[in-house]
Amino acid sequence: MGLPSHDAINHFHALMQQLDEPLRTTFQNVHQGNVNETLMRFLKARDWDPSKAHKMLLDCLNWRLQNEIDNILSKPIVPADLYRAVRDSQLIGLSGYSREGLPVFAIGVGLSTFDKASVHYYVQSHIQINEYRDRVILPSVSKKHGRPIITCIKVLDMTGLKLSALNQIKLLTIIASIDDLNYPEKTNTYxxxxxxxIFSACWKVVKPLLQERTRRKLQVLPGCGRDELLSIMDYSSLPHFCKKEGSRSSRHLENGSENCYTLDHPFHQQLYNYIKEQARLREAVEPIRQGSFHVDFPEPPDKEVEIAQTIESELHNFENSNGV
Structure with missing residues (x-):
């Protein structure tokens, strides 16, 4: 057990007072004025142990410096057709907000193929969405609601989940490791x-491996989850695959404004235009480098490796038992 939260935060604050440049500047990009809330996120991720949380945060800040994460929102994926291909195969989007003001991100786990670009583009895209959420969206909704809002909600659509998911486990483990180590406790509920x-079969064996705080965040809803989600958000904020019972997620719908995955959706238009504008402002200082933005992939924690291996084993068992 770690120190009580109040003592742990004070201890963590004292450790962070020793922070020098350029770590201090990148830390400002992380906390966005919400220092206490940020320290609490890292403390929760390390069971309220200030020393372990301090090391985690320092590792995160050094990762940001080494990989120029502070500048990633000025590194567009170009040309636009390539970015559209990324969006069509990495299904994620902002569908709206909960009644408490938390952004609602929809993620098409089952139908994401990750087969239209290199792994570096998908990692770049994922980190850009994280940074845009933390540095643009969350400060905006915090100002609107008059209180710090530092987390989001994620709705994971398992439609189309197949045995081919085996091909995606390595990339998904990389993305999950980046989030766990550098964006801890940013999701309120999954x-x-x-x-x-096939999901139910995997869930039975994976659930016992998850930390208790993670299990508490994850809720498996019946069907498309419409009725349950309407208790925390308005109909207009529901992801398109939750709009009506029996609906199914798709990469393209006739109404582009409904499908928050597509590049035509207002969220992705605003994000892409923001990144292009930031690039234009930086162009006078340095030319835009073509190609993907390479980020060092962290070594996944042992627990995540174990979970990935368990999922892979369960999918193979499912495959063999069904004669696929």
Whole structure:
């Protein structure tokens, strides 16, 4: 057990007073004025142990410096057709906000193929969405609601989940490791919807491996989860695959404004225009480098490796038992 939260925060504050440049500047990009809330996120991720949380945060800040994460929002994925291909195969988008003001991100786990670009583009895209959420969206909604809002909600659509998910486990483990080590405790709740039998089979063996704080955040909803999600958000904020019972997620819908995955959706238009504008402002200082923005991939924690291996084993068992 760590120190009580008040003592732990004070201890953590004292450790962070020793921070020098350029770590101090990148830390400002992380906390966005919400220092206490940020320290608490890292403390939660390390069971309220200030020393371990301090090391985690220092590792995060050094990772940001070494990989120029502070500048990633000025590094567009170009040309636009390539970015559209990334969006069509890495299904994620902002569908709206909960009644408490938390951004609602929809993620098409089952139908994401990650097969239209190199792994570096998908990692770049993922980190850009994280940074845009933390440095643009969350400060904006915090100002609107008059209080710090530092987390989001994620709705995970399992429609289309197949054995081919085996091909994606390595990339998904990389992305999960980046989030766990550098964006801890940014998701308030994960809602799983449209879960097929193959998910249920994996969930039974994975659930016991998860930390208690992670299990508490993850809720598997029946069907498309519409009724349950309507208790925390308005209909207009529901992801398109939750709009009506029996609906199914797709990469393209006739109404582009409904499908928050597509580049035509207002969220992705605003994000892409923001990144292009930031690039234009930096162009006078340094030319835009073509190609993907390479980020060092962290070694996944042992627990995540174990979870990935368990999922892979369960999918193979499912494959063999069904004669696929």
């Amino acid at each position: 809602y799983v919807v449209n879960a097929p039998y």
